[in-house]
Amino acid sequence: MATSVVVGEEVIRNKQVIFKDYVSGFLKESDMQVINGTLKLKLPEGSNGIVVKNLYLSCDPYMRNRMTRVEGPNLFSSFTPGSPLTGFGVARVLDSGHPNFKKGDLIWGTTGWEEYSVITELEGLFKIQHTDVPLSYYTGILGMPGLSAYVGFYEVCSPKKGEYVFISAASGAVGQLVGQFAKLMGCYVVGSAGSKEKVDLLKRKFGFDDAFNYKEENDLDAALKRYFPEGIDIYFENVGGKMLDAVLLNMKDHGRISVCGLVSQYNLDQPEGVQNLMCLIYKRIHMKGFVVFDYYNIYPKFLDVMLPYIREGKIMYVEDIAEGLESGPAALVGLYSGRNVGKQVVLIARE
Amino acid sequence: MATSVVVGEEVIRNKQVIFKDYVSGFLKESDMQVINGTLKLKLPEGSNGIVVKNLYLSCDPYMRNRMTRVEGPNLFSSFTPGSPLTGFGVARVLDSGHPNFKKGDLIWGTTGWEEYSVITELEGLFKIQHTDVPLSYYTGILGMPGLSAYVGFYEVCSPKKGEYVFISAASGAVGQLVGQFAKLMGCYVVGSAGSKEKVDLLKRKFGFDDAFNYKEENDLDAALKRYFPEGIDIYFENVGGKMLDAVLLNMKDHGRISVCGLVSQYNLDQPEGVQNLMCLIYKRIHMKGFVVFDYYNIYPKFLDVMLPYIREGKIMYVEDIAEGLESGPAALVGLYSGRNVGKQVVLIARE
Numbered sequence: 185m186a187t188s189v190v191v192g193e194e195v196i197r198n199k200q201v202i203f204k205d206y207v208s209g210f211l212k213e214s215d216m217q218v219i220n221g222t223l224k225l226k227l228p229e230g231s232n233g234i235v236v237k238n239l240y241l242s243c244d245p246y247m248r249n250r251m252t253r254v255e256g257p258n259l260f261s262s263f264t265p266g267s268p269l270t271g272f273g274v275a276r277v278l279d280s281g282h283p284n285f286k287k288g289d290l291i292w293g294t295t296g297w298e299e300y301s302v303i304t305e306l307e308g309l310f311k312i313q314h315t316d317v318p319l320s321y322y323t324g325i326l327g328m329p330g331l332s333a334y335v336g337f338y339e340v341c342s343p344k345k346g347e348y349v350f351i352s353a354a355s356g357a358v359g360q361l362v363g364q365f366a367k368l369m370g371c372y373v374v375g376s377a378g379s380k381e382k383v384d385l386l387k388r389k390f391g392f393d394d395a396f397n398y399k400e401e402n403d404l405d406a407a408l409k410r411y412f413p414e415g416i417d418i419y420f421e422n423v424g425g426k427m428l429d430a431v432l433l434n435m436k437d438h439g440r441i442s443v444c445g446l447v448s449q450y451n452l453d454q455p456e457g458v459q460n461l462m463c464l465i466y467k468r469i470h471m472k473g474f475v476v477f478d479y480y481n482i483y484p485k486f487l488d489v490m491l492p493y494i495r496e497g498k499i500m501y502v503e504d505i506a507e508g509l510e511s512g513p514a515a516l517v518g519l520y521s522g523r524n525v526g527k528q529v530v531l532i533a534r535e
Numbered sequence: 536m537a538t539s540v541v542v543g544e545e546v547i548r549n550k551q552v553i554f555k556d557y558v559s560g561f562l563k564e565s566d567m568q569v570i571n572g573t574l575k576l577k578l579p580e581g582s583n584g585i586v587v588k589n590l591y592l593s594c595d596p597y598m599r600n601r602m603t604r605v606e607g608p609n610l611f612s613s614f615t616p617g618s619p620l621t622g623f624g625v626a627r628v629l630d631s632g633h634p635n636f637k638k639g640d641l642i643w644g645t646t647g648w649e650e651y652s653v654i655t656e657l658e659g660l661f662k663i664q665h666t667d668v669p670l671s672y673y674t675g676i677l678g679m680p681g682l683s684a685y686v687g688f689y690e691v692c693s694p695k696k697g698e699y700v701f702i703s704a705a706s707g708a709v710g711q712l713v714g715q716f717a718k719l720m721g722c723y724v725v726g727s728a729g730s731k732e733k734v735d736l737l738k739r740k741f742g743f744d745d746a747f748n749y750k751e752e753n754d755l756d757a758a759l760k761r762y763f764p765e766g767i768d769i770y771f772e773n774v775g776g777k778m779l780d781a782v783l784l785n786m787k788d789h790g791r792i793s794v795c796g797l798v799s800q801y802n803l804d805q806p807e808g809v810q811n812l813m814c815l816i817y818k819r820i821h822m823k824g825f826v827v828f829d830y831y832n833i834y835p836k837f838l839d840v841m842l843p844y845i846r847e848g849k850i851m852y853v854e855d856i857a858e859g860l861e862s863g864p865a866a867l868v869g870l871y872s873g874r875n876v877g878k879q880v881v882l883i884a885r886e
Contacts, residue, residue, distance in 0.1 A: 259817040424812065443815045457808010461775065464794045464824030466610040471822045473815030 198223040201297035201512045203263040207251040210451040211520060215251070216269065216513040223300045225278055232282045233304035236275035238295055239535065241509075242323035243516045243528035244357070245422075247271055248450040259475060269297035269516075274312070274322045276535065282306055290315065292322035297512055299532060310483065317494055324527040325501045326490060328476055329357035332444055334486050335479040337362045340442040340472050341418045345370035348412055350431065353422035354395065355382040355502070357527035358444060362420045363392050364499045371418070374411045376427070378522035385525065389500050404430035415439070423448040425456040432460035435467045443473040451520050502526030549574035551649035552863045554614040558602040561802040562871060566602065567620065567864040574651045576629055583633045584655035587626035589646055590886065592860075593674035594867045594879035595708070596773075598622055599801040610826060620648035620867075625663070625673045627886065633657055641666065643673035648863055650883060661834065668845055675878040676852045677841060679827055680708035683795055685837050686830040688713045691793040691823050692769045696721035699763055701782065704773035705746065706733040706853070708878035709795060713771045714743050715850045722769070725762045727778070729873035736876065740851050755781035766790070774799040776807040783811035786818045794824040802871055853877030 198221040207215050225235055246260065247269070254262045263269055273295040277285050284306070285291065293309035295301045303309070312322055324330060336358070337343060349366040351359045354375025363386065366373045375386045376398040386395035394411055401407040408416070408430055415436035421428060424446030435441070449455045463469060493499040504524040506515040512530045519528055549572040558566050578586055597611065598620070605613045614620055624646040628636050635657070636642065644660035646652045654660070663673055675681060687709070688694060700717040702710045705726025714737065717724045726737045727749040737746035745762055752758040759767070759781055766787035772779060775797030786792070800806045814820060844850040855875040857866040863881045870879055 428812075443812070445816070446813055449813065455810040455813065457810050458812055459806040459808050461779075461794070461809055462797055462800065462806065464822065465796070465826060467824065468826055468829065469824050471815065473818065473820050475816065475819055478819065 194225050195222050196225060196300070197221075198298050198300050199509050200268040200299075201509060203251065203265055203267060203269050205265045206253045206262065207248075208453055211248055211251065211517050213513040213517050216516070218510050218513070221298065223298075223302070225300065227279050227281045227302070230281070231304070232306075233280075233302055234277050234282060234285050234291075234306065235279040236277055236291065236295060236301050236303060237535075238273050238275045238299060238301060238532045240274040240320045240323050241295070241297055241512060241530040241532055242272040242327065242329075243512075243519050243524070243530065244271060244329065245445050245447040245450060245519060247516065248520065269512075270294055271297060272323055272328050273532075274319050275301065285309070285311070290319065292327050297509070299509060308477070308480065314487070314491055317491070320503060320505065320529050320531070321494070321501065323529050324357045324503060325361060325494065325499070326487065329527065330361060330490060331479060331483060331486050332474075332476040333358045333361035333365065334489070335476060335482070336420060336442045336444045336474055337365045337418075339479070340474050341420070341440045343369050343371060343418055347371045347417035348414065348436070349373045349418045349420070350408070350412065350416045350434075351375045351420045351422070352398075352427050352431075353377065353445075353447060353522075354392065355385050355390075355526060356422065356524075359420070359422055360386075360390050360502060360526065361499065363390050366418075367391050367393075368498070379525075381525060382522075385502060389502065391500075398427065405433050408434040418442070420444060421446070425449055425458070428458050429460045432458075432463040432467075432469070435463060435469055438468050439470070441469060441471040443471060447520065503529050505529045505531050507531050545576050546573050547576060547651070548572075549649055549651050550860050551619040551647070552860060554602065554616055554618060554620050556616045557604045557613065558599075559804055562599055562602065562868050564864040564868050567867075569861050569864070572649065574649075574653070576651065578630050578632045578653070581632070582655070583657075584631075584653055585628050585633060585636050585642075585657065586630040587628055587642065587646060587652050587654060588886075589624050589626045589650060589652060589883045591625040591671045591674050592646070592648055592863060592881040592883055593623040593678065593680075594863075594870050594875070594881065595622060595679065596796050596798040596801060596870060598867060599871065619652075620863075621645055622648060623674055623679050624883075625670050625678075626652065636660075636662070641670065643678050648860070650860060659828070659831065665838070665842055668842070671854060671856065671880050671882070672845070672852065674880050675708045675854060676712060676845065676850070677838065680878065681712055681841060682830060682834060682837050683825075683827040684709045684712035684716065685840070686827060686833070687771060687793045687795045687825055688716045688769075690830065691825050692771070692791045694720050694722060694769055698722045698768035699765065699787070700724045700769045700771070701759070701763065701767045702726045702771040702773070703749075703778050703782075704728065704796075704798060704873075705743065706736050706741075706877060707773065707875075710771070710773055711737075711741050711853060711877065712850065714741050717769070718742050718744075719849070730876075732876060733873075736853060740853065742851075749778065756784050759785040769793070771795060772797070776800055776809070779809050780811045783809075783814040783818075783820070786814060786820055789819050790821070792820060792822040794822060798871065855879050857881045859883070 290312035386392040425448040641663035737743040776799040
C-alpha cells in the first residue's frame with residue numbers, strides 16, 4: 185500500500201488510518217491517527233498491481249500482534265509506523281495491471297485501512313463471484329474468519345456426533361460459526377462470552393445448548409464443571425490464559441483443542457503462564473495450532489458448503505458494523521475489550 | 536498389595552518401603568520409611584492373586600505424582616499413607632491362584648516396594664518370556680519406559696528421515712531410547728541433560744549428534760538456537776517448564792511435540808506457567824500428551840522390534856542400579872535432582 189501525490193493527474197482525497205508507532209500494553213485509539221492523504225487513481229505504466237476502492241474493512245484480533253515490533257521471521261510482519269494499517273477487506277477494483285483482475289471486479293483479501301488502496305501483493309486476493317449475500321460477509325462468514333472456523337473445527341478437531349464442545353469468545357466472528365457447525369454435527373455446544381447480550385445471542389440466535397458470561401464467573405473451573413459435568417471433548421480456543429488453564433482441567437480423555445487465537449494475551453507485554461499442561465498427558469489431549477492461510481486451497485469447497493447454509497438460513501450470522509473510516513480505530517480497540525457484538529466490520533463506502 | 540501376619544504358618548520377614556504421608560514440595564528420603572514387615576508366602580484358599588518375590592524395582596518420575604493427594608478421578612491413584620509404595624518391578628511368582636500365572640514364572644508390572652508382594656490386580660502384568668537379556672531391562676528398555684519411548688516417538692511424532700529432533704532428560708530411561716530410535720530413522724538428534732558425564736554419554740554411547748548440559752545454559756532459547764539454527768521438527772518432552780517455553784520459540788512450522796513427562800514440575804506445589812503457547816498457532820504445532828497404558832496392546836510387536844536391537848547391539852542401554860531395598864528411597868529422591876545416570880533401578884534380590 186502506498187500513497188503518492190501526483191499533480192496534474194486524477195488525484196483524489198484518500199482518508200487513512202495511520203499506525204503511529206509500535207504499541208506496548210493495551211491498544212488505544214491514540215495509537216492510530218486518521219489523516220487525509222491523496223492518491224492517484226490510475227496505476228503507473230507497467231505496474232501489475234491494482235487500485236481499489238475499499239468498501240468494508242475487517243477488525244480481527246490478530247491485528248494487535250502486528251502492532252508489536254516483530255524480531256526475526258514470523259507469520260506476520262509488523263505494521264510500518266507512519267503508514268496505514270492493513271487488514272482484510274472487501275473492495276472494488278478501479279484499475280488493474282494484472283490479468284486476473286479487471287476494473288469493476290469485487291475482491292476480498294488484504295488491503296489498506298484507507299478509502300483507496302494500491303495493492304501490489306495480489307496473492308491471497310479472492311475475486312467475489314456471489315453477490316446475493318451482503319458484501320460485508322466476505323470479511324467474516326465467507327472470508328478469513330469463516331474459513332478459520334471451518335478448518336479449525338472440521339480439520340483440526342475431528343468432531344463426532346454427540347461430543348461435548350466448548351467455544352470461548354463464542355459470539356465473535358469465528359466462535360458463532362464454530363458453534364453452529366458443531367450443532368449441525370449433532371454435538372452438545374456451550375459457549376462463553378463477555379456480556380448478557382452475547383450470552384442471549386448464543387442461546388437464542390445461534391442455537392447453542394448453553395452459554396455463560398465468563399466475566400461473572402469467579403471460578404472458571406467451577407463454571408466449566410457446571411456446564412460440562414462429564415467433561416469437554418473439543419475445545420475451540422480463541423482466548424488463552426486463565427480460560428485455557430480451566431479448560432485443561434475439564435477436558436475428557438482423548439480431547440482435542442483447536443488453537444485458533446489467544447486474544448486475552450495479545451495486549452499483555454508478558455503472556456500469562458498456563459500451568460495445567462500436565463493434563464495433556466493424563467487426559468491424552470491433542471492440542472494443535474493452525475493458521476488459516478494453510479487452507480486457502482479449500483476455499484472453493486468451503487464456499488460450496490457455506491453459501492447454501494446462508495441462503496437456506498441454516499447458519500445465522502451477526503455483524504457489528506461501524507460506519508466510516510473514522511470509526512475504525514475505536515472499533516479495533518473495542519475488539520480487545522469485547523465491545524463488539526458479533527463480527528466487527530467497518531463500513532468505508534456504500535457504492 | 537497387603538501384608539498380614541499369620542502365626543503358625545510359613546511367615547517370613549518382608550522388608551518394605553512405607554509411604555509415610557502425602558508430600559508437598561520436593562520429595563525427601565524422610566517421606567519414606569524402611570520397615571520390617573512380615574508376610575505369609577502362601578495365598579489363602581480361593582484367592583486368584585499371586586505371591587511374588589521382587590527382584591528389581593523401577594524408579595520412575597511419575598511416582599512423585601502419586602505422593603500428592605489426588606482429588607477426584609485421575610490417571611493414577613495416590614499412594615496410601617502407611618502402606619508400601621507401589622511401582623513397576625520384575626518379580627518371580629512364588630504362589631499363584633490365577634490360571635495365567637504359575638509358580639516360577641517371571642513377571643513385570645506393578646508390584647510393591649518390598650521384598651515380597653501379594654498382587655491381586657493382575658491386569659497389566661506381563662509374563663517374561665525372554666531371559667537372555669538382563670531381567671532388569673524389563674523395568675526399562677523392555678518395560679514401561681521402553682514402550683513409552685517407542686510409542687511417544689513413532690506413534691505421536693510421525694518422524695521422517697532428516698528431521699531435527701530434540702530430547703530433554705535425554706540420558707534418562709526414555710530419552711536415551713528416543714534418541715537412538717531417531718538416529719536409526721536418520722534424524723539429526725540433540726539431547727539435553729544435567730551433567731557433563733551425561734552429555735558425554737549421549738554423544739559417545741548413544742550416538743546423539745550433539746548434546747548440552749542445560750544447567751550450564753543461562754539462556755535456553757539461545758542454547759537451542761545454537762544447536763538448531765534451522766529449528767526443531769520434533770520435541771520429545773520429558774521435563775516441561777522453562778525448557779518447554781524455550782523449545783516453543785525454536786520449533787519449526789508444523790513441528791510436533793510429544794508430551795511424555797514434565798519432571799521439572801512434579802515437585803512444585805504450583806507448576807510454572809508456560810508463556811509461549813502463541814507459537815502453537817504461528818508455527819502450526821501439534822502437541823500431544825500420551826499415556827503408555829493405552830498402547831499395551833502393541834507390547835508384543837514392540838518386543839519383536841526391541842529384542843533384536845538389543846541382541847545385535849543396535850541400541851545401547853545404560854542403567855543406574857542401586858543395591859538393596861534400603862537404597863530405594865535415596866534412589867527415588869535422586870531421580871528429581873538428576874543424580875542417576877541412565878535408568879534408575881533398585882536391585883532387591885539376586886536369586
